[in-house]
Amino acid sequence: MNVTLPATDARTRILDAVERIVLARGVAGLTLEAAAREAGVSKGGLLYHFASKEALLTGLLERLAAFIRAEFDKNCARQPDGPGRVARAFLSWAFGEADCSPGDEHHDRAAAVFLAAFHHDPALLDPMRAVYGGMKAALMADGVPPGKAMTVLAACDGMFMAQMFGLYRPTEDELSALRATLETLLEVKP
Template sequence: MLDQTSETRDTRERILDAAESVVAERGVAALSLEAAAAAAGVSKGGLLHHFRSKEALLTALVERMVAEMRAGYDAVVAAEPEGPGRHTRACIAWALRPSPEQRARDLRLAAALLSAHAHDPALIEPVRREHARIRAAIADDGLPPGHAHAVLAAADGIFLAKVFGLWSPDEALAQAIEAALGRLAEPC
């Protein structure tokens, strides 16, 4: 039997999942408290128990996204060998070698991010801070000036191209891009 805290956490996560689904499937404009409640199978009052406003819902989506972003990036860094270029190599792997599950998750997270930004650009401040943390790590990665930041810019561009459906590299192109960026991640 679940305790009340577990039930509350499960309901909260179900509402956040539902809000992500609404945005991913129907677009930013479709996200309302009513739509999120309906998609989660809870009453609007039940949703308001967890999130008192659309802004609170979006804030929680962004906070969850940042936690996932941090955990995912840190796991990729941990898998890289220590030494100069470690964080930069992790950026390359993060951009070009996500699991199929992570690719789908990234698109849902990006949809939530876009929804929060459309509602109020200040809501994505936690994402800005996390990105700054990553930039600081790669800036101190022991590489020549500009190399790590060029890799990060490319990784960000690849991610945004996927999010907006502009393009996604096939396997051969991803390998070629990885090799080119990998040269930038080598200490000189």
């Protein structure tokens, strides 16, 4: 039985294939032919959705940005209302309590794609910059003094970079102490 998949399914299969290629061979290993073959579509079918290698990479980064934003919004919604909600969401994410946190497979694949795209063309990260800019703006409007909010953000980003590059791995005691210190910054004094 032949089943024709809707365009969104073909687009998703293509982007999944592009991600696999970039993870396995880097951006240099990505060609239109390789993407079509990996996705199981004709080159014409691929070109219908993505006219170039740059369009494939842009689509991949736009999808990644939308995923990051959705995960962040979902994590924010889990936090209690009030000042510090967004900051607590950042902490929850950085300390591995969210659905997609440092060290989980999806997060690690996203980080690898992020790095490969940056290496190929830093402008490809513009969708990610927009999402992170929105997340930072939400944090700055979160009711936490700006210096404290930026400290939480910088600490979370630092943990992400350490994980992504394998720079160091904090012990459980170090993580507990860091978390306690950051949570102290978020305490609202009457």
